[in-house]
Amino acid sequence: MEMEQRPITLPNGKRSSIRLDEPTWAAIDWLAERSGQKWAVWCNNVIETVTEGENATAALRAAAMDGILAETLFPERAAQHADPSSVTWKNLAECGDRDFDYALEQAAKDGTIEGHADCGGFTVYSGVSEHGNVTYYIRNNLKDGxxxxxxxxxxxEEWAATWSERMEG
Known part of the structure; x- marks a missing residue:
């Protein structure tokens, strides 16, 4: 996967650079444009929330994924928040590869995985949980993600109805 490095002036005034895969940069550029910001401003807004010792690049990847999900899969949720990257999900589970593989394997065994889409830096699997709720499994294809x-x-049924309404409107 191609990596792109961009120079940036950090919130503390120091010059640095950020190295991310092209799909993540595309997501950041799109999210920044939608919010009326330059990509560097969008990135600095995320970087300012990073606690000491936390990986700023990982935080940017996570914010890009959260923002894309909020804007595309869950736009009605994004409208409830001024900052799409701040959307939190009550039923969100973050897990490592082993736990994720197990959950995905169980869902596939139960026949609840409806399909998947390769999005470059991540793959989205869609399905229905054992409780009948629409569920997304998002595999980070980057090392240690x-x-x-x-x-x-x-x-x-609710998801299908709201999806139809969004597509018609």
Whole structure:
């Protein structure tokens, strides 16, 4: 996977650079444009939230994924928040590869995985949980990246109805 490095002036005034994969940069550029910001301003807003010792690059990847999810899969949730990257999910599970593989294997065994999409830096699997809720399994394809499972509050019928409304409107 191609990596791109961009120079940036950090919130503390120091010059640095950020190295991310092209799909993550595309997500950051898109999210920044949607919020009326330059990519560097968007990145600095995320970097300012990073606690000491935390990896700023990992925080940028996570914020980009959260923002893309909020803007595309869950736009009605994003509208409830001024900052799409601050969206939190009540039923969000972050897990390592072993736990993620187990959860995905169980869902596939139960026949609840409906499909998947390769998005470059991550793969999204969609399905329905054992409780009937729409669920997304997001595998981070980057080394040492966290995977995410989002068990939405929507039942399949509700999701289908709201999806149809969004597509018609």
């Amino acid at each position: 966290s995977n995410v499972i989002i068990n939405t509050p929507y039942r399949l």
